[in-house]
Amino acid sequence: MTPVRPHLVWDWNGTLLNDLDLVVACTNAVFASEGGPSVTAAQHRVRFRRPIADYYAEVLGRAVDDEAFGRLDKIFHDAYRLGLTSCELALDAVDAMAAWPGSQSLLSMWFHDELVPAVQTYGLTGRFTRVDGLRAEVGGDRKAESLARHLDGLGIDGRSVVLIGDSIDDAEAALAVGGRAVLYTGGFTDQARLHASGHPVAGTLLEAVTRATTLR
Numbered sequence: 001m002t003p004v005r006p007h008l009v010w011d012w013n014g015t016l017l018n019d020l021d022l023v024v025a026c027t028n029a030v031f032a033s034e035g036g037p038s039v040t041a042a043q044h045r046v047r048f049r050r051p052i053a054d055y056y057a058e059v060l061g062r063a064v065d066d067e068a069f070g071r072l073d074k075i076f077h078d079a080y081r082l083g084l085t086s087c088e089l090a091l092d093a094v095d096a097m098a099a100w101p102g103s104q105s106l107l108s109m110w111f112h113d114e115l116v117p118a119v120q121t122y123g124l125t126g127r128f129t130r131v132d133g134l135r136a137e138v139g140g141d142r143k144a145e146s147l148a149r150h151l152d153g154l155g156i157d158g159r160s161v162v163l164i165g166d167s168i169d170d171a172e173a174a175l176a177v178g179g180r181a182v183l184y185t186g187g188f189t190d191q192a193r194l195h196a197s198g199h200p201v202a203g204t205l206l207e208a209v210t211r212a213t214t215l216r
Contacts, residue, residue: 007156008100008212009147009174010128011165012108012115014187015205016097017122019087020045023188026079030072036060045190050142050169081114089122090186096205097127101213105130107150107163109143130154143173151177162212164205171199180215182208 010016013023020041028038036059039047049055053069064072090096097104105128108115112133119131132150151158158177163170166187174181183194183201194201200215202208 006102006160006162006212006215007154008102008104008209009150009161009163009179010097010104010106011163011167011170011187012106012133013110014166014189015164015184016089016093016106016124017087017118018090018186019084020186020188022080022083022087025083026076029079030056030076031059033072033075034060042190045188046193048167048188050167077111084118090205092204092206096209097124099206099209103129105150105154106132107143107147108133109146110134143169144176147173148177162215164208164212168193168197171197180212182211182215184208 013019024039024041024044027044031038039059047055047058052073053064053066056069056072057064106115106119106124110118110133112135115133116131119125119128130150130153132146132153134146147163148158151161158174158179161174161177161179163174163179163181164184165171165181166184167189168183171181171183181199183189183197183199184205185191185194185201185203186205191201200211202211
C-alpha cells in the first residue's frame, strides 16, 4: 500500500509572518493600559502562552476574567492593525513553502476576515489549499479546536498532518488531532522551552520543512 503523503499546516503569526516586535509592542500597550509592567521580547518569549488571558494575568498579578480580556484583546488588536504594514514575511518563508512536496494549508488565530486579504497582500494567494483564521470577535484561546475544524474542512485525517508553528500550543494542537509538529525558534517562544517540549525544533523555516518531510 502506498503511504499517504503528509499534509502540512502552517502557522501564521510568528512563523510565516515575522511580527514578534509588533506583538511585543501591542502586548505592552495592553499592560500599560492596566498600569502593569512592560516586557522585552526575550521575556515575552519565555512567558507567552495560551490561553492568553493566563499570560496577561501572570504579568499583571491578578485574574483576568472574560470581560476584562475582551477589553484588553481589543486594545491589542487595535494597536496591531496600525502596525501590521511594518511586518514582513520570515526571510525564508517563500522558499520553505516551495520546498514542501505535498499539499499545504494555513491556520491562524488572527481574525479570518483580516487574514485572507493579508495573505493576498503578501503575494501568497494560491499557495494554500485552505486558509482559516479565527471566526470569533475575541481571540486568545488554544488552537486545538480550530485545527480540528480546519482539517474537517479539508477532509484530511489528522494522523497525516504535520504542523509547523512557533509555540507549544501549536504542538499540542497537532497532538490533539493525532498529527505531529515541528517547532520554529524564530517566533514567539523561547528556544529552550521549545527544545524542552520534546518536539522536533528548527532554527529556520527551510529546516522545519526538511524535518517535517522525515516525520512518519
